[in-house]
Amino acid sequence: MDDVILQRMARAVIDTEAKAVAALAARIDANFVRACQYMLDCEGRIVVIGMGKSGHIGGKIAATLASTGSPAFFVHPGEASHGDLGMITAKDVVLALSNSGETDEILTIVPLIKRLGVPLIALTGNPASTLARMASVHIDVSVAQEACPLGLAPTASTTATLVMGDALAVSLLEARGFTAEDFARSHPAGRLGRRLLLLIADIMHSGERIPKVTQQASLSDALLEMTRKGLGMTAVVDADDRLLGIFTDGDLRRTFDHPIDVHTTPITQLMTCGGKTARAGMLAAEALQLMQKHKINALPVVDEKGALVGALNMHDLLRAGVI
Numbered sequence: 001m002d003d004v005i006l007q008r009m010a011r012a013v014i015d016t017e018a019k020a021v022a023a024l025a026a027r028i029d030a031n032f033v034r035a036c037q038y039m040l041d042c043e044g045r046i047v048v049i050g051m052g053k054s055g056h057i058g059g060k061i062a063a064t065l066a067s068t069g070s071p072a073f074f075v076h077p078g079e080a081s082h083g084d085l086g087m088i089t090a091k092d093v094v095l096a097l098s099n100s101g102e103t104d105e106i107l108t109i110v111p112l113i114k115r116l117g118v119p120l121i122a123l124t125g126n127p128a129s130t131l132a133r134m135a136s137v138h139i140d141v142s143v144a145q146e147a148c149p150l151g152l153a154p155t156a157s158t159t160a161t162l163v164m165g166d167a168l169a170v171s172l173l174e175a176r177g178f179t180a181e182d183f184a185r186s187h188p189a190g191r192l193g194r195r196l197l198l199l200i201a202d203i204m205h206s207g208e209r210i211p212k213v214t215q216q217a218s219l220s221d222a223l224l225e226m227t228r229k230g231l232g233m234t235a236v237v238d239a240d241d242r243l244l245g246i247f248t249d250g251d252l253r254r255t256f257d258h259p260i261d262v263h264t265t266p267i268t269q270l271m272t273c274g275g276k277t278a279r280a281g282m283l284a285a286e287a288l289q290l291m292q293k294h295k296i297n298a299l300p301v302v303d304e305k306g307a308l309v310g311a312l313n314m315h316d317l318l319r320a321g322v323i
Contacts, residue, residue, distance in 0.1 A: 013147040013155065020143040020156040021163050027140050028167065034137045036171050038119040039070060044091030046072035049080065051105050053154040054097040054161065061095070061165030068169050069178035077105040085109055088118060095121045095168075099141075099157045101129020110134050123161055139164060200287050201280035203320045204301050204310035205231065212237050212308055213267060215244055219255070220262045222247050222270075231313045233298040236271045242306045245271035248298060277302045280309060284322045287312065 039046055046065055050058035058074050065072035072095075075084055088094065094113050096106055101124035110131065113120055122135035125142035132138040141164050147155035172178075205211075211229035213222050215238055225234045226247075233248040247267055255270055278287050278299045287299055291314060301310035317323050 009149075016145060016147040017156045017159045020160045023144070024141065024160060024164055024167070027164075031137050031139055032167075032171075035121045035139055036168060036175065038093050038121060038136065039065075039095075039168070039172055040175055042070075042091070042093040042119075044071075044089050044093070046070055046093050046095055047088050048072060048074045048095045048097070049077045049106060049109075050074075050097035051077055051103050053158050054099060054103070057158050057162050057165065058095075058097045060162060061097075061169070064166060064169045065172070068173040069176045070169065070172045077103070077109055080109050081105065085112060088113065088116065090116050090118060093119045093121065095123070095165075096131060096135070097123050097161055098129075098131050099125040099154060099161070101126040101131040103131070106131060107134075123164055125157055125160075198284040198320055198322060199280065200278050200282045200284055200301055200310070200312065203284055203316050203322075204280065204312040205229070205316070206310045210308060210311050211235060212241075212311075214239070215266075215268050217267045218263055219260065219265045219267055219270060222267045223252070223262065226252075229311075231298055231311055233300075233311070233313070235300045235308050235311065236267055237308050241308050243274075243277065243300055243302050243308050244268070245273045246275040246298075246300055247271040248296075275300070278312075279303070284317060284320060288317050288322055291317075 046062070048058040048062040055076060062072040062074040075087055098106055101122065107130055110120065114134070119136040120134065122131045122138045123141050124132050124138065126132060127138060127140050127142070141157070141160045143156040143160050145151065146153065146157060209229065211225050211231050211234040213225050213234055213236055215236055217236070222234050226232065233246055235243055236245045236247060238244055245268070247270060251270055251272060276290060276294055276296060276299060278290065278301045280301055280303070291297065291299065298311065298313035300308055301312065303309050314323070
């Protein structure tokens with residue numbers, strides 16, 4: 001088998017699965033809306049069940065639902081018949097996946113699910129199947145053909161089911177008003193969590209680590225402070241620690257355009273008055289956005305009265321995983 005044949009087969013798979021996914025758009029109908037409403041009204045959890053490849057897809061759908069504001073978990077239907085059915089309560093909703101709609105392990109527990117009075121949402125490839133007929137609502141995820149040339153391995157059918165699961169999860173996300181911050185709370189260890197939950201107060205330099213000089217300081221005093229603190233800047237403050245301005249590495253480079261005595265020139269003549277500042281309660285991601293927008297590498301942090309309480313630079317954001 002040569003390279004051309006391999007590439008042709010791969011493209012055929014992608015084309016087949018793309019057509020299967022495109023066909024789903026016409027099935028976003030009243031049944032889809034009813035399924036969403038059952039899940040929105042759910043006071044418990046969305047319990048996803050499926051066997052074989054459908055089970056693998058079900059695990060992913062449950063994980064997506066759970067991470068986007070719809071509490072969910074996966075139950076193996078085979079294990080459900082041996083005790084795990086006790087995980088399903090009368091406040092839950094069951095989402096059952098079966099391409100044939102005739103999966104024995106699922107049909108075995110359907111009567112018990114119905115006895116609980118739990119809404120049963122079925123995603124199958126056969127609207128006339130037993131599971132589809134027994135469901136509270138059925139969503140058709142049938143495909144014209146599998147991408148497998150033998151027509152046996154679940155390929156296009158599992159892709160279609162996964163996409164419909166994503167459609168349900170994202171529709172619920174939107175209906176619940178779920179935000180990026182909500183998403184980050186369930187992903188605190190990920191980069192998104194760090195970007196969205198980390199506060200400037202968590203990473204800023206404070207106390208003796210803040211680079212600052214008084215308004216009476218000379219340029220040489222400011223340079224020594226910048227060198228000691230290593231943030232590439234120093235704040236200039238008054239007697240009450242209120243921020244007057246900032247002097248950065250960039251400001252230092254610009255001073256070389258003029259003859260200046262570093263020992264006698266007041267820093268107030270060279271600093272940038274005011275300048276961009278941050279608040280300790282701001283998100284670190286907001287500080288990053290501010291730095292990128294104004295092309296600066298450091299920020300003084302002030303309180304509501306303008307007093308200096310901290311400082312941070314781009315390296316602090318990098319170390320914290322915000323960048």
